[in-house]
Amino acid sequence: MITARIAAPLAALAALQTPLPPNIITSPAACLSKLMSKQIIMLDCDGVIYCDKTPLPNSAAIIFRLMDAGKTVLFVTNSSALSRVSMCSKLNTILETTRLNVDQMVPSCYPAAWHIKKQVKDGEKVYVIGGQGIIDELNQLGVECVGGAADDHYGSSLSEADLEAYEIDPMVKVVIVGLAMDFNYRMVGHACLYLQNNLGCMLVSCNQDEFDILPSGRRQPAAGVVVRAVEHASGMKAVDCGKPSGVLFDLVSEEFGVEKDQSVMVGDRVTTDIKFGFDHGVDTVLVMSGCSDLAIVEEVLGGREGELKPTWVMPYLGFGLEEEGKLSKL
Numbered sequence: 001m002i003t004a005r006i007a008a009p010l011a012a013l014a015a016l017q018t019p020l021p022p023n024i025i026t027s028p029a030a031c032l033s034k035l036m037s038k039q040i041i042m043l044d045c046d047g048v049i050y051c052d053k054t055p056l057p058n059s060a061a062i063i064f065r066l067m068d069a070g071k072t073v074l075f076v077t078n079s080s081a082l083s084r085v086s087m088c089s090k091l092n093t094i095l096e097t098t099r100l101n102v103d104q105m106v107p108s109c110y111p112a113a114w115h116i117k118k119q120v121k122d123g124e125k126v127y128v129i130g131g132q133g134i135i136d137e138l139n140q141l142g143v144e145c146v147g148g149a150a151d152d153h154y155g156s157s158l159s160e161a162d163l164e165a166y167e168i169d170p171m172v173k174v175v176i177v178g179l180a181m182d183f184n185y186r187m188v189g190h191a192c193l194y195l196q197n198n199l200g201c202m203l204v205s206c207n208q209d210e211f212d213i214l215p216s217g218r219r220q221p222a223a224g225v226v227v228r229a230v231e232h233a234s235g236m237k238a239v240d241c242g243k244p245s246g247v248l249f250d251l252v253s254e255e256f257g258v259e260k261d262q263s264v265m266v267g268d269r270v271t272t273d274i275k276f277g278f279d280h281g282v283d284t285v286l287v288m289s290g291c292s293d294l295a296i297v298e299e300v301l302g303g304r305e306g307e308l309k310p311t312w313v314m315p316y317l318g319f320g321l322e323e324e325g326k327l328s329k330l
């Protein structure tokens with residue numbers, strides 16, 4: 001069954017004039033063989049394996065096919081809301097399986113914690129703006145956090161008197177920013193106090209996405225909005241740790257042995273997923289089951305040589321397990 005979300009771009013793809021550019025893959029067998037030609041398959045999550053917690057067609061089946069063939073399948077998301085453990089349980093629930101392992105999970109709070117752990121000394125702390133996933137991953141590596149939900153008792157506003165009275169913890173050496181659905185003025189104030197007063201305090205972001213797209217098509221402000229607020233107020237630039245950053249590429253290289261010619265990144269967003277692969281010399285698959293519509297595909301494929309574009313465009317991840325000719329029947 002093809003969900004409503006991907007039926008429209010698929011029909012549009014089928015209606016494109018032939019011959020299609022060679023990097024638009026419309027045969028299931030070709031889809032499968034491109035994926036099978038790589039040893040490490042990095043998958044974005046929302047818009048690639050599920051939409052709004054509903055699995056996309058054949059998502060679980062193709063993931064298992066790849067795993068059964070001995071491939072390393074990693075789930076690489078810019079979301080930092082959940083720790084690796086919580087993300088694993090979420091994906092297993094959505095895909096109705098127990099086969100996925102914590103070691104396959106790469107939410108952006110994981111490279112962020114990994115990067116921070118390398119920068120801080122014993123006893124140094126991190127001020128957190130963002131979700132529990134960030135705190136869990138830092139604690140897992142033995143790094144203590146302040147801020148986050150523990151700061152809630154201060155309320156959302158920050159008067160001049162509050163700002164003057166706030167007790168600055170001298171051990172805070174990093175401010176980390178992820179998506180905080182309850183983001184407020186107080187958080188920026190506290191973050192800036194640390195960045196201004198604690199010598200060498202670093203600013204780190206889990207991702208810099210501008211927005212996410214809801215199933216209705218409405219745009220939901222994403223972590224980049226929070227990052228920009230802290231950057232603007234502090235005058236500092238955050239070191240990013242999500243897609244398309246070099247920190248993330250260093251992590252997947254070091255922890256998972258990702259080698260450029262043996263790996264592929266599959267995603268639905270050009271500015272993060274495809275740029276991640278493009279910037280680091282890894283082949284990419286742009287799927288049309290998420291936030292990239294036909295207009296975006298035509299725009300990126302129409303770009304000049306050397307400009308950001310996906311290696312291949314496929315209808316959706318699980319298309320490789322469909323019967324031949326499916327696209328032409330739409």
Ligand SMILES: [Mg+2]
Pocket residue numbers: 044045046047048267268269290
């Ligand atoms: Mg996505």
